[in-house]
Amino acid sequence: MTVLTYREAVRNALADELRSDPKVIFFGEDVAVAGGVFKVTPGLYEEFGGERVRDTPISEEAFVGMALGAAITGLRPIVELMFADFIPVAMDQIVNQIAKYRYMSGGQFVVPLTIRSAQGGGVGFGTQHSQTAENWLMNTPGLKVVVPGNPADAYGLLRGAIRENNPVVVLEHKGLYNMKGEVPDDLGPLPLGKARVVREGSDLTIVATQLVCQHSLKVAEELAAEGISVEIIDLRTMVPLDSETLLSSIAKTGRLVVVEEAPHASGWGGDIVSLAADQGIFYLDAPVKRVNMGNVMFAYSEPLEKLAIPSPERIKAAVREVLAT
Amino acid sequence: MAKNTTDKVRNGRATPTSRPSDSLTKDTLLEMYWKMLLSRRVDERAWMIHRQGKIVFHISAIGQEAIQVAAAYTIHLGVDYIVPYYRDLALVLCAGVTPEDFMISLYGKEGELSSLARQMPSHFGAKPFNIVSTSAPVATQVVHAAGMAFAIKYRIQNELQDPNDRTQPRLAVTSLGEGSTSQGEWHEAMNWAGVHQLPFICIVQNNHYAISVPVDKQMAVPNVADRAAAYGVEGIIVDGNDVLACYDVMHYAVQKAYRGDGPTLIEAKTYRMTPHSSDDDDRTYRERSEVDAWRDKDPLLRLANHLKAQGLLTDAVIEGYDKRARKIVDEAQRAAEERPYPPGESAIAPVYAEAN
Numbered sequence: 001m002t003v004l005t006y007r008e009a010v011r012n013a014l015a016d017e018l019r020s021d022p023k024v025i026f027f028g029e030d031v032a033v034a035g036g037v038f039k040v041t042p043g044l045y046e047e048f049g050g051e052r053v054r055d056t057p058i059s060e061e062a063f064v065g066m067a068l069g070a071a072i073t074g075l076r077p078i079v080e081l082m083f084a085d086f087i088p089v090a091m092d093q094i095v096n097q098i099a100k101y102r103y104m105s106g107g108q109f110v111v112p113l114t115i116r117s118a119q120g121g122g123v124g125f126g127t128q129h130s131q132t133a134e135n136w137l138m139n140t141p142g143l144k145v146v147v148p149g150n151p152a153d154a155y156g157l158l159r160g161a162i163r164e165n166n167p168v169v170v171l172e173h174k175g176l177y178n179m180k181g182e183v184p185d186d187l188g189p190l191p192l193g194k195a196r197v198v199r200e201g202s203d204l205t206i207v208a209t210q211l212v213c214q215h216s217l218k219v220a221e222e223l224a225a226e227g228i229s230v231e232i233i234d235l236r237t238m239v240p241l242d243s244e245t246l247l248s249s250i251a252k253t254g255r256l257v258v259v260e261e262a263p264h265a266s267g268w269g270g271d272i273v274s275l276a277a278d279q280g281i282f283y284l285d286a287p288v289k290r291v292n293m294g295n296v297m298f299a300y301s302e303p304l305e306k307l308a309i310p311s312p313e314r315i316k317a318a319v320r321e322v323l324a325t
Numbered sequence: 326m327a328k329n330t331t332d333k334v335r336n337g338r339a340t341p342t343s344r345p346s347d348s349l350t351k352d353t354l355l356e357m358y359w360k361m362l363l364s365r366r367v368d369e370r371a372w373m374i375h376r377q378g379k380i381v382f383h384i385s386a387i388g389q390e391a392i393q394v395a396a397a398y399t400i401h402l403g404v405d406y407i408v409p410y411y412r413d414l415a416l417v418l419c420a421g422v423t424p425e426d427f428m429i430s431l432y433g434k435e436g437e438l439s440s441l442a443r444q445m446p447s448h449f450g451a452k453p454f455n456i457v458s459t460s461a462p463v464a465t466q467v468v469h470a471a472g473m474a475f476a477i478k479y480r481i482q483n484e485l486q487d488p489n490d491r492t493q494p495r496l497a498v499t500s501l502g503e504g505s506t507s508q509g510e511w512h513e514a515m516n517w518a519g520v521h522q523l524p525f526i527c528i529v530q531n532n533h534y535a536i537s538v539p540v541d542k543q544m545a546v547p548n549v550a551d552r553a554a555a556y557g558v559e560g561i562i563v564d565g566n567d568v569l570a571c572y573d574v575m576h577y578a579v580q581k582a583y584r585g586d587g588p589t590l591i592e593a594k595t596y597r598m599t600p601h602s603s604d605d606d607d608r609t610y611r612e613r614s615e616v617d618a619w620r621d622k623d624p625l626l627r628l629a630n631h632l633k634a635q636g637l638l639t640d641a642v643i644e645g646y647d648k649r650a651r652k653i654v655d656e657a658q659r660a661a662e663e664r665p666y667p668p669g670e671s672a673i674a675p676v677y678a679e680a681n
Contacts, residue, residue, distance in 0.1 A: 022483060051482055057520065062468045062513030069472020072457055073406075073494070075479065092510075096462050097469070106441030107675035108452040141676050165678040 001184055007040050007177040009151035010116075013158035014041065014078065018048050021076060024162060027054040027063060028080030028116075037082055038118055038177055064090040064115065068098050071113040071167075078162060084119030084133035084171055091136075098167045099142030113167045116158070120211055120261055121298045121309050122175040130298035130305070132262045134209075134238045137169050139266075144168040144192055145238040147209045151181035153236055156190030163189045173210040193240035197249065201231035204255040204319055207246060207272050209235050212259045212291075212310050219316045230319065238268060246272065247280050254285035257318050259310050260292040267292055286325040289318040345576040346569040351637050357398060357568060358632060359646055361390040361625050364415035366650040367424045370658060371431055371446075375603045379662075380431045384447045388598035389530050390415035391624035392563070392591075393500075395571030396528060399579045400498055401491060406477075407456045408470035408499035410463070411447040412530065412597075416500070421454040424653050428661035435667045442667055455494060463501065464508035467527060470499035471514040474523035474588070481585075488585070496582040500528040503592075504535025506549050512556075515590065519556035522587035526578045527558075529590065530565060532597035537610035550592040558588045565593025566624040569631070596622070 004012065017024050026044065028036075032055040035042030045053040056063045060081060067077040081087055087094065094115070101111050121130035137145045144166055148154040154172065161168035198213065199220050206216045213234045220230035231249055235242065250256050256276055258269040269290040276288060296308045349357075364386060371383040386393065389412055397419030400407070409416055414427065426438040430446040439450040439458065450458030457473070460466050474497040480486035486493050505511060506529060518525040529549045533540050546552065553560025559581075563574045571593060578589035596619040600607040607616075632638035 022485060025479065051479060057513075057516060059513040059516065061510050062471070062517055065465060065468030065510060065514070066472030066475055066517060069408075069457075069469035069474075069497075070476040070479075071472075072469070073473050073476040073480075075476050092462055092465060093468070097460055097465055101458060102678065103674075103676050104440045104443045104448075105450045105452075105458040106437070106439065106443060108450060109458060110678050144677075 001182045003180055004151045004155070004183045005177065006148075006151045006154045006172070006179045006181070007038065009155035009183055010040050010158060010172060011042070011044070013155045013162075014044060015047065017078075017159055017162045018044065018052060023074060024076045024078065025052050025054070025070065026078040026080070027056050027067075029056055029058060029082050031055060031080050036080070038174060040177065041080075060086050060090040061093055065093040065097060067113050067115075068093065068101065068111060071111045072101070072109050076112045076162060078114045078116060081115060081117040083129050084117040085128045085131050087117060087133045087136065094137070094143070094169070095140050099140045102166075103142060110165045111167045112165050114158075114161045114164075115167070115169045117169065117171055118174040119171045120173040120175050121305055122211055124300055124302060124305065125298075126300035127297050133169070133171055135262050135267050138238050138268055138271075142167065143239060146170045146192060147236065147238055148172065149176070149210045149213045149234045149236065151179060152183045152187060153190070153196075155183050156187050157192065157236060159189035160192055164192065168192070175211045176214070179214075192237045193242055195236055195242035195245040196234045197231060197245065198234045199230065199232040201229035201253065203229045203253055204231070204257065204323060205246075205249040205253045206230055206232045206257045206259060206315070206319070207235060208232065208259040210261065212261045212315070215310060215312045216259055216315055218312045219319060222312075223316065223319065228319075228323065241271070243275050243279070246275060247283070250276055250280045251283045254283055255322050256284065256288040257315070257322055258288065258290045259315055260290065261309055262292055263296075264290065264292045264294050286322050289322050291315050291318045344569070344573050346572040349572070353398070354632060354637060357394050358628050358638065360394050360397070360419050361415060361568070361628065362646050363424070363650050363653065364390050364393075364418050365625055366647070366654050367418070367427055367657070368414055370654045372599070372603070374431070374658065380446070381433070382445055382603055383431065384411045384602040385599040386412045386414040388619065388623065389532060389565065389595050391568035391628070392528060392530055392565045392571045392575075392593035392595065394419060395568050395575045396498060396500070398572060399575040401495065403454045404492065404494055405455065406470065406473045406494050406497040407454070408466045408473065408497060409449050409456060409459055410466065410501045410505070411459055411461075412502065413449060413500055414447065417449045417451070417456055420451070420456055422449065422451055422456070424657040425660050428657040429664060432661045432664070433666065434661055434664040436664075441671070463505035464511040467499050467501060467511050467514040468517075470497040470527070471517045471523060471525055473497040474518065474525035475521060477524050478521065496524040496526060496579065498526040498528065500530055502535065503529050503531040503533070503540055503549050504538065504543060506552070507535070507543055515553070515556040515558055518588040519558045524582040524585065525588040526575075526582060527588070527590045529592045531592050531594050534597055534601070534611070536601040536605065537607075539611075548592055550590055553590040558590050560590045560592065562592045562594065565595030566622050566627060568624055568628050595624070598623070
């Protein structure tokens, strides 16, 4: 067992996959010589060389599309989009090309392609460097979407993504890059599509991811002092979604709060609620609540951003409200 | 560091002294003529059955067959990557797609070659021939082709591929209309090809229209090839209705790519002799006199006249070809009409790879 930061875990996953297969290549803006703007990728260029770890021109549409071309030939490219906010720059390639390639070639072409990107707020990067991207991508069949919430998952799920014969978008949370956690020394690639119960409880279930999962853990600890037992599920992958873990949790607790670092409309929290309503309605003892960003955007100014992202206080208030009904 | 190739940018024929097409045999020349003719007849039938209400959509290659057949006869067909656009009927017919395959795609019938009838017709893709699926949003395929060329160079440099192994793809060739060169992706892909000197050939089939928008409303320079200099890519202009001139420049670009000497942009000046697709009426945006003038420059007619003047072709032979083409097209149409539609329950696949 080694304690690593989330950042180091991502780097190790990239290094281990580059080491294990010469068909794995990695490119993106500033990822090679500079080691990435978040210092996630230092040393990869030195170890694997400029052929395999490559700096690109500022041309997201081109290098994401080129990665598709390279994947079709049998290479296993990993591309980094520096900020998840830049995903829309390459959206045609991701939605119209990469996601659909297998389907619209009648299964002739497989796309073993991984897109990594840093998403999420809480670090004062403003409106266009903080967004979360899973909701844009979940609406696109053909993609898998991974949202690691701790160092072990950042390592194992990224390796699992690179081994996939499907296009996978791995959305790292840049507010978690400094997070430390234990990573088992023998941890290999993790399968996608499994949620994790990160805290067991009996009174209420919180479903969350990444930064707001950490906020939820804080709330659960505080409420434990009052004798309230909160169970927390970290979804880990948005596509495929692990409905089994969710349903067995609400069967136990009977109450549900969904916490999203994302706007409300068409947000993934709606999918969780719809799943609970469709397959778990008789487990529920109270109405469900979603805690999210409403219609508000990320802001640079600290108090504005804090107001937008579900805070421990807002999560706690929602938990109390659901427990009171 | 990429080589500075801007000094090599030029217009005109690649090899002014000796023409590779001079060494084409009579059999090959007649075969090239036959492929152009077959493509034309298949294409004409597609228009006919569309007007009869039998199919939903057709988009045509008529008038643009010369550069496509020239490309097919210069690359290593079935091995090098072909990343076509939706007008490349003649090219894909040369590569192994059959008239029956094409008819099945027009009708959207079961087992359709390119996409199991998921995509619109003419969005060609056939892995056995290394034809990589065509996309509907234009110019997106150019970056894919650059990515394939990048992968080839990567494999060679990292000893995953022997540069002289002819069983492996040694270049990626893509094509598009001049209208699509206004897209950012085209510029980004050309930039990549130039920076990394990729084994990449971009054929711009300049047919003078982006649906209804004429070329002078699309760009401020007279030639797409003029832009090549900005990317450090060699740009060549060719008469796209002269199949032998097209053969010469393609031959040059292909051999250059095989040698590892970098990318080429070929601008084939041609003309779209039909409306953009079966869904528009070109009488609303261009004069009939303009279309008629280009009819005289029809690449099929020009090759026939050239071969007749050389004593290699007679009207009787052409008539025989026509009869043969009609029979093939009739049979292809019948086979497509008799074929069932895909079962509805198959629509949910193949979204994901089942297992790794």
